[in-house]
Amino acid sequence: MKELVCIVCPNGCVMTVNSDGQSITVTGNKCPKGEQFAYAEETNPTRTICSTVKTAFPYAPVLPVRVSAEIPKNRIFDVMCEINKVVLRQPIACGDAVITNVLSLGVDIIATSNILKQSS
Amino acid sequence: MTNTDVIVIGGGPAGLAAAIAAKKAGAEVLLIEREARLGGILKQCIHDGFGLVRFGEKLSGPEYAERFIQKFDEANIEALTLTFVTKIEKTPEGIRLTAVNRNGVVQLLSKALVLATGCRERTAKQIFIHGTRPSGIFTAGTAQHFINLLGQMPTKKCVILGSGDIGLIMARRITLEGGKVVGVYEAKSTPSGLTRNIYQCLYDYDIPLYLSKTVTRVFGDDRLAAVEVCSVDENMRPIEETFEIVECDSLILSVGLIPENELAENLGVELDPRTKGPVCDEHLMTSVDGVFSCGNALHVNDLVDYVSESGECAGKAAANFLRRERTEIELIIGKNVQYLIPQRLDLNAEDLKTVLYFRSREVLQKNSLILTVDGCDVYRKWFSVLRPPEMERVEFDFGPLGLTPQSQVYFRIEEVERT
Amino acid sequence: MSKYQKICKKIAQLSPEVSVKEERGCIVLRGEVDSWETAVNAGKLAAKDAQYIGVVNDIRLKGFVEHPRLPLEHDASLDEMRPDVLIIGGGITGCAIARELSKWKLNTVLVEKGPDVAYGQSRANGGVVHVGINFSKHSQKHYYNIRGNSMYAELSKQLDVPFEQKGQVLLCCKKWERLLVGALKLHGKSMGIRGVCWLGREELLKHEPCAPDFVIGGMYMPTGGITSPMEMTAALAENASANGVRLFLNTAVLDMETKNGHIVSVDTNRGRLYPKLVINAAGVYSDKIAEMAGDRTFTIHPRRGTDIITDKKAGYMVKTSMEKSPFSILPYQNSQIPRGPLGRIKFMMNILHSNTKGIGLIHSIHGNMLIGPNAIETPDREDTATRREEVEEIIKVQQHVATDLKFSDIIAYFTGVRSATYEEDFVVRRGIFTDNIIEAAGIQSPGVTAAPAIAVDISKWAVEALSSNMAVKKNDSFDPVRHAPPRLAHMNEQERNALILKNPDYGVIICRCEEISKGEILDALNSPLCVPTLDGIKRRLRPGMGRCQGGFCSPLVMQIIAEHEGIPLSEVKKSSVESVVTFGETKGAAV
Numbered sequence A: 001m002k003e004l005v006c007i008v009c010p011n012g013c014v015m016t017v018n019s020d021g022q023s024i025t026v027t028g029n030k031c032p033k034g035e036q037f038a039y040a041e042e043t044n045p046t047r048t049i050c051s052t053v054k055t056a057f058p059y060a061p062v063l064p065v066r067v068s069a070e071i072p073k074n075r076i077f078d079v080m081c082e083i084n085k086v087v088l089r090q091p092i093a094c095g096d097a098v099i100t101n102v103l104s105l106g107v108d109i110i111a112t113s114n115i116l117k118q119s120s
Numbered sequence B: 001m002t003n004t005d006v007i008v009i010g011g012g013p014a015g016l017a018a019a020i021a022a023k024k025a026g027a028e029v030l031l032i033e034r035e036a037r038l039g040g041i042l043k044q045c046i047h048d049g050f051g052l053v054r055f056g057e058k059l060s061g062p063e064y065a066e067r068f069i070q071k072f073d074e075a076n077i078e079a080l081t082l083t084f085v086t087k088i089e090k091t092p093e094g095i096r097l098t099a100v101n102r103n104g105v106v107q108l109l110s111k112a113l114v115l116a117t118g119c120r121e122r123t124a125k126q127i128f129i130h131g132t133r134p135s136g137i138f139t140a141g142t143a144q145h146f147i148n149l150l151g152q153m154p155t156k157k158c159v160i161l162g163s164g165d166i167g168l169i170m171a172r173r174i175t176l177e178g179g180k181v182v183g184v185y186e187a188k189s190t191p192s193g194l195t196r197n198i199y200q201c202l203y204d205y206d207i208p209l210y211l212s213k214t215v216t217r218v219f220g221d222d223r224l225a226a227v228e229v230c231s232v233d234e235n236m237r238p239i240e241e242t243f244e245i246v247e248c249d250s251l252i253l254s255v256g257l258i259p260e261n262e263l264a265e266n267l268g269v270e271l272d273p274r275t276k277g278p279v280c281d282e283h284l285m286t287s288v289d290g291v292f293s294c295g296n297a298l299h300v301n302d303l304v305d306y307v308s309e310s311g312e313c314a315g316k317a318a319a320n321f322l323r324r325e326r327t328e329i330e331l332i333i334g335k336n337v338q339y340l341i342p343q344r345l346d347l348n349a350e351d352l353k354t355v356l357y358f359r360s361r362e363v364l365q366k367n368s369l370i371l372t373v374d375g376c377d378v379y380r381k382w383f384s385v386l387r388p389p390e391m392e393r394v395e396f397d398f399g400p401l402g403l404t405p406q407s408q409v410y411f412r413i414e415e416v417e418r419t
Numbered sequence C: 001m002s003k004y005q006k007i008c009k010k011i012a013q014l015s016p017e018v019s020v021k022e023e024r025g026c027i028v029l030r031g032e033v034d035s036w037e038t039a040v041n042a043g044k045l046a047a048k049d050a051q052y053i054g055v056v057n058d059i060r061l062k063g064f065v066e067h068p069r070l071p072l073e074h075d076a077s078l079d080e081m082r083p084d085v086l087i088i089g090g091g092i093t094g095c096a097i098a099r100e101l102s103k104w105k106l107n108t109v110l111v112e113k114g115p116d117v118a119y120g121q122s123r124a125n126g127g128v129v130h131v132g133i134n135f136s137k138h139s140q141k142h143y144y145n146i147r148g149n150s151m152y153a154e155l156s157k158q159l160d161v162p163f164e165q166k167g168q169v170l171l172c173c174k175k176w177e178r179l180l181v182g183a184l185k186l187h188g189k190s191m192g193i194r195g196v197c198w199l200g201r202e203e204l205l206k207h208e209p210c211a212p213d214f215v216i217g218g219m220y221m222p223t224g225g226i227t228s229p230m231e232m233t234a235a236l237a238e239n240a241s242a243n244g245v246r247l248f249l250n251t252a253v254l255d256m257e258t259k260n261g262h263i264v265s266v267d268t269n270r271g272r273l274y275p276k277l278v279i280n281a282a283g284v285y286s287d288k289i290a291e292m293a294g295d296r297t298f299t300i301h302p303r304r305g306t307d308i309i310t311d312k313k314a315g316y317m318v319k320t321s322m323e324k325s326p327f328s329i330l331p332y333q334n335s336q337i338p339r340g341p342l343g344r345i346k347f348m349m350n351i352l353h354s355n356t357k358g359i360g361l362i363h364s365i366h367g368n369m370l371i372g373p374n375a376i377e378t379p380d381r382e383d384t385a386t387r388r389e390e391v392e393e394i395i396k397v398q399q400h401v402a403t404d405l406k407f408s409d410i411i412a413y414f415t416g417v418r419s420a421t422y423e424e425d426f427v428v429r430r431g432i433f434t435d436n437i438i439e440a441a442g443i444q445s446p447g448v449t450a451a452p453a454i455a456v457d458i459s460k461w462a463v464e465a466l467s468s469n470m471a472v473k474k475n476d477s478f479d480p481v482r483h484a485p486p487r488l489a490h491m492n493e494q495e496r497n498a499l500i501l502k503n504p505d506y507g508v509i510i511c512r513c514e515e516i517s518k519g520e521i522l523d524a525l526n527s528p529l530c531v532p533t534l535d536g537i538k539r540r541l542r543p544g545m546g547r548c549q550g551g552f553c554s555p556l557v558m559q560i561i562a563e564h565e566g567i568p569l570s571e572v573k574k575s576s577v578e579s580v581v582t583f584g585e586t587k588g589a590a591v
Helices: A032-043 A073-085 A115-117 B014-023 B040-044 B061-074 B142-148 B165-178 B197-205 B262-266 B304-319 C003-014 C036-046 C092-102 C140-161 C177-188 C201-207 C229-242 C283-293 C312-317 C331-336 C341-353 C388-398 C446-467 C492-504 C518-525 C534-543 C554-565
Strands: A002-003 A014-019 A024-027 A050-053 A062-067 A096-101 A109-111 B002-009 B028-031 B048-049 B078-080 B084-091 B092-103 B104-114 B118-119 B137-140 B155-159 B180-186 B209-211 B211-218 B224-229 B246-247 B250-253 B257-259 B291-293 B326-333 B337-341 B344-346 B353-360 B364-373 B376-388 B392-397 B408-415 C017-024 C026-033 C057-062 C084-088 C108-111 C168-172 C198-199 C217-221 C225-227 C246-248 C255-258 C264-267 C269-271 C276-281 C299-309 C321-325 C360-363 C369-372 C410-421 C427-431 C437-441 C509-513
Touching: A002 A032, A002 B197, A002 C229, A014 A032, A024 A032, A032 C084, A032 C269, A050 A073, A062 B092, A062 B142, A073 A096, A073 A109, A073 B165, A096 C360, A109 B104, A109 C201, B002 B014, B002 B092, B002 B304, B002 C140, B014 B028, B014 B040, B014 B061, B014 B104, B028 B104, B040 B061, B040 B142, B040 C276, B048 B061, B061 B304, B061 C331, B084 B262, B092 C492, B104 B304, B104 C492, B118 B262, B137 B142, B142 B165, B142 B250, B142 C554, B155 B165, B155 B211, B165 B180, B165 B197, B291 B304, B304 C177, B326 B337, B337 B408, B364 B392, B376 B392, C003 C017, C003 C026, C003 C036, C026 C036, C036 C057, C084 C092, C092 C108, C092 C229, C108 C229, C140 C225, C140 C229, C140 C427, C140 C446, C168 C177, C168 C201, C177 C198, C198 C201, C201 C217, C225 C229, C229 C246, C229 C534, C255 C283, C255 C509, C276 C283, C276 C446, C283 C299, C283 C410, C299 C388, C312 C369, C369 C388, C427 C446, C509 C518, C518 C534, C518 C554, C534 C554
Parallel strands: B002 B028, B002 B104, B028 B078, B104 B291, B137 B250, B155 B180, B155 B250, B180 B209, B326 B408, C026 C057, C084 C108, C084 C276, C108 C246, C168 C321, C276 C437
Antiparallel strands: A002 A014, A014 A024, A050 A062, A062 A109, A096 A109, B084 B092, B092 B104, B118 B257, B180 B211, B211 B224, B224 B246, B326 B344, B337 B353, B353 B392, B364 B376, B364 B408, C017 C026, C168 C217, C198 C217, C255 C264, C264 C269, C299 C369, C299 C410, C321 C360, C360 C369, C427 C437
16 A cells, blocks of 8 residues: 555645555545556656757757657656757747657657747 | 727736737737747746646646737737836826837826736845855746756756745756756745645655755855755744755755736735735726736736636726726635635626635645625635645635625635535 | 053963064064954954054964965966056955046056955945044044045046935934934034034934934934945946056955065066055955065954845835934833943943944935944954844844834845954055055945045055156046946936937846846946956846846846857856856756
């Protein structure tokens, strides 16, 4: 039995998770998302990461990006390494992919700002 | 002189929402923003978690802002960017503003004004940190500006003081960029930020959180070399024998936000010492007729969704602003309530459906918000837990209560059985 | 028993570790003690006998090692220079001397060890242009203060530096204090201080509407004024520089070679100079410089002082600069007064001599309220770190006078170190044991007021001294006028509009608290004495001195500096070379 705080929404439900190796039971969650989260934490914890990539544009030396879907928690720093390699030389828009299928995780790194498009 | 119905000062989430709502309500709107781009502080809040309430999605700050900027553009609202308001006066013709930008000094006149001026961060001196004056002491927002907008690393190894959300977010951000966060120190016995941020920003990255501990002094002649930390007693006073020195190159402060209301004060707007924002009625009109307040200038919010909501309320009301007498009664707060917005109710309003924002004074389990009118309970809402960092919102229609100027309207939080 | 023997006896009682000698007309103390208080008290005892030129106190504190902060720059840019005059120290005194000397056709060089002018006492100063009523009639402090005070209005106009003369006020709480204040007034009159008068409460409120209820009246001294020591020092330096003086920052004097009472050469971190004449305006290090030159007759015992700055919103609490009269007992102290007459006398003496004596409230030239300073002895000449207990004490005491004052009004505080001598007076004189030095040493309060007058005398002596070996001519092209760059927030709308039309950068506000534009920052970067650092800009224009303390504007100011200087952002420093702000680019570049 262990205690887990749900990070899906600002409610931050404190949940109790029972795992006997076969099945997982969750209590204390206010919504089904909590149960999903607890289940994922027990089997394959995932997280979102947000960062920036370098650009060649002096007015915006970095452009904010995030992963298009959650990635395994233990791959966060591997993905950061990939993000750190990028230098954008063309203006792209909010939602455009900066890296597709990063590290074959089935997830893209997408731009989250329009600054390059707006200023170009 | 430009003459318009509604002027909105501030192009962050509150101002954008206010301008869009005012325009939708049929007003001619002008938005004034001192920076080059709209979006306010969201431009540098690149982490996700914005918009869950409003859009049911976890957006990053710039994405959340982008949705409003798009609507703003579609609505064809005029914006003066890189424009700084230097003076506001109330005149018989309306509210007169003086601003400067690259074209010179601009004079503007408006029937109504929405102040969406946001907030600023408390500084090291305001929390009485002593010692030398080296470089390397940043507020979390300034560190965020360096990292997320300028791509510059302000630290390799830092101590974070204060467990406010921006501090927690920055702990994770610095770690992702290869910096080391030695620890987050919080003088209070409970964290100031959202619980989920403690987990996903600190514990996920093995960053320790020290409660009831604070930073008292800094060392270093040029760049910061170390800080002195210590435990504090229940009165927040340092305990002598607990002093220790922690080596680091930066001290990052997340010790609170203060609504920016210098312009409001110049207009004679009455401020609430509890929120540090204007005292408002249910339409978020301040004590000065025709002047409205919203977002973090009104009170410091923890979720941008409610910032936008208050902007919409203020914007719409500003568009519909007609000069008329107000009959106001005080919404009195009592036991366990840190603050409540609005602080007043204008009984002359057509509609008394009101959105109430409040915070509890301390962490409370299984408590209810209770509203009494002239001593009689008229409303109760049960909460499994109330935490001061997490603002609560309830909607309530005062219309059916038949309030009179003599009514005593009183809110308190008390432990009562769930009904 | 001779006076000397009495002093020896008293000092022996204080500490057996201290030796007392008479050397070259000075009284010299040596030894090593466990507490700094002992060392200072020994110096004070030695100063009681005025027959000596001065006290040379070389008592060391056990375990304390001085570590002067020296610039990291090392080059030969000043090597082999042979100036007529070398001024050591770029505080207000050194810069005033430099400007005064620029009226003459001389090769004058000023060196300052800090990264900017006004980097020592002149920066940690409240800016009061003193009346000087409490100085002794025969002191140099009085002599130069009264002359300096009368020069300020004209000088400020010439140099385009803000100056206000709203007077100084001494507050009184009890009727009998009026008698003592009367005596002070007579003393002032005998020293030539004009216009001092007693004001009853009603009259006083016209000058100080927020004087607390228990104040029955006070002494009003109209000659008191307020300046900006930083702006004045920078203006003096700029004007000196425009008139031919060369200024070198980050340049420290490390040693001197002397021969038969004559300075031959001066070593700095930027080479060896051979000046004809040296002027010592080295502030807290002025006794060290005098020692190098073989002319030391005095000792600096550093005395810390902390000032507190409030938000401009609290600036209304004081209009002039006011303090309680040195005799007054505030209501909160009433309960502390002992019963017996002896106890009472002792209590009064304590009040007169307490460390907080002199703490007052000042309406700064920029509209903030300044509270302080206190006075704490320290062995460390550069101990400018602030301390919690001191700041809290100052606030608590002053809350009795500024009754509206709240902790949340405070936006900053800072500590400076005064260069006090044991004689508690300036050492402004020609060299005694060295023929080519002039001392402008031991200048603490009222140094800001006195500096212009000190400069007049020193410049006269310098010209006299040099004239024996060379023909010193007037600098016919000397221009006394310096124009400050425009400050748009202080202008009316028409003026402001016209300037923005000429230069749109004046319309881009960078510092929101103090309303400073990009154009003004660029002006400062293009000024004759450009210091392209965050502090260099902040000290000239005040971005970062407002309520947000630079949180919003510092990244923007750094960008403007980087662009102007053509350097990467990470090369823009806070102040000194090592005070880096950012470590370079993110994305792993920093690690």
